[in-house]
Amino acid sequence: MNKLSSLTTIENKTILVRVDLNVPVDDDGNITDNTRLIETLPTIKCLQEKGGKIVLISHFGRPKPIYDNNGNIIDEELYQKQINNPKHINMFQNIIIAYLDNNIIVKKIKKCIGDEVIDEINNMKQKDIILLENVRYYVGETENNPLFSENLSKGIDIFVMDAFGTSHRKHSSTYGVKDYVNINVMGLLMEKEIKYLDLIMESSEKKITAIIGGSKVSSKFDVLTSMIKRCNKIIIGGGMANTFLKARGYDVGKSLVEDDLLDKVKLLEEEAKSIGVELLLPIDLVTANEFSQNALVRIINIGEKCSDMMILDVGLKSINQFKEHLQSSDIIVWNGPLGVFEIDIFSHGTKEIALLLSQLAETKTVIAGGGDSIAAINKYELADKFTHISTGGGAMLEYLEGRF
Numbered sequence: 001m002n003k004l005s006s007l008t009t010i011e012n013k014t015i016l017v018r019v020d021l022n023v024p025v026d027d028d029g030n031i032t033d034n035t036r037l038i039e040t041l042p043t044i045k046c047l048q049e050k051g052g053k054i055v056l057i058s059h060f061g062r063p064k065p066i067y068d069n070n071g072n073i074i075d076e077e078l079y080q081k082q083i084n085n086p087k088h089i090n091m092f093q094n095i096i097i098a099y100l101d102n103n104i105i106v107k108k109i110k111k112c113i114g115d116e117v118i119d120e121i122n123n124m125k126q127k128d129i130i131l132l133e134n135v136r137y138y139v140g141e142t143e144n145n146p147l148f149s150e151n152l153s154k155g156i157d158i159f160v161m162d163a164f165g166t167s168h169r170k171h172s173s174t175y176g177v178k179d180y181v182n183i184n185v186m187g188l189l190m191e192k193e194i195k196y197l198d199l200i201m202e203s204s205e206k207k208i209t210a211i212i213g214g215s216k217v218s219s220k221f222d223v224l225t226s227m228i229k230r231c232n233k234i235i236i237g238g239g240m241a242n243t244f245l246k247a248r249g250y251d252v253g254k255s256l257v258e259d260d261l262l263d264k265v266k267l268l269e270e271e272a273k274s275i276g277v278e279l280l281l282p283i284d285l286v287t288a289n290e291f292s293q294n295a296l297v298r299i300i301n302i303g304e305k306c307s308d309m310m311i312l313d314v315g316l317k318s319i320n321q322f323k324e325h326l327q328s329s330d331i332i333v334w335n336g337p338l339g340v341f342e343i344d345i346f347s348h349g350t351k352e353i354a355l356l357l358s359q360l361a362e363t364k365t366v367i368a369g370g371g372d373s374i375a376a377i378n379k380y381e382l383a384d385k386f387t388h389i390s391t392g393g394g395a396m397l398e399y400l401e402g403r404f
Helices: 035-049 076-083 086-100 115-122 146-153 176-180 188-202 221-227 240-247 259-274 316-327 348-360 371-379 393-400
Strands: 014-018 053-057 129-131 158-161 183-186 208-212 233-236 278-280 284-288 297-301 310-314 331-335 365-368
Touching: 014 035, 035 053, 035 086, 035 188, 086 129, 146 176, 158 176, 183 188, 188 331, 188 365, 188 393, 208 221, 208 316, 221 233, 221 259, 221 393, 233 240, 233 316, 240 259, 240 310, 259 278, 278 316, 284 316, 310 316, 310 348, 316 348, 331 348, 331 393, 348 365, 348 371, 365 371, 371 393
Parallel strands: 014 053, 014 158, 053 129, 158 183, 208 233, 208 331, 233 278, 331 365
Antiparallel strands: 284 297, 284 310
């Protein structure tokens, strides 16, 4: 897909921009993290400055569909329930307010397709912006239905894909619609995401270290397989490390372990060793008897009996070991916490890594992504310190797996 800069003129053109407004909200629909909103602004402002007429479309959550592929209501009761849900109403109002705070005026439309939308498009002036309804209210969106994709394209001159967080999904609004629009380009956010991830995918001389955490190996096994071909070192933390530790013969007590992956993990380690890639595991562990701030906590070295305890964080020796390896890296990519950081007594490892990476970003390229990693970075107010924070966890992993 071409870049936005490839467009020679867009004055008076109607531009459908797929953005990612799937932001976290509280029970009242108030936005708790506006990162994705902020990241959409450069593309919108660029299109405005060039005189385009901008139509924004996004999904939010995973609601049950209430419209068919022509925009007809398929469930009146569900329609009334969802459309009149205070959380739904407040969420879209707060998105619009967030844009208004950046001096961008947005008009909300309660449909994505149909005569009402086409009339609004026909009445648009240069630099006008409208925000369409939650696209997942339509049954054909997640099916990449051709009829729905075609209906989305009506009245549209240019399609701009700028929702990196959902770019790995072949849905109508992210994928299918481009078949019915003559001009398709990626937005500035997509360009930026790919630019930084390609530093990892295409680098052959730089020293690259990946920090891969989270709860399950199964969700990140493919990215680990891909990354050992691109990294010099991989640090493994979180619940994932338990499976690797057990595969090496260490006692992990009652910790989360994927026993069905032990053999695959052993083969992965053998492959990494054969090509000179270091897989680094914790050397000391924070264990506890329960997931609680008031839990009984014991710090042990690997090789010691874990007994009836669970591993919920990495210890200080591990952090210091990881620091030494990270200091010698040119590029660092982080996806997934090192412990159960949501509970303060198990957050030390994740916090220390986040602080270290924020400091290393002054002289190195440091990229972070994934919902939990971003939540941790925001918790410690470090977002502005990183080289790049990806807006898409799943999309980032699939890109690093080479599946784009």
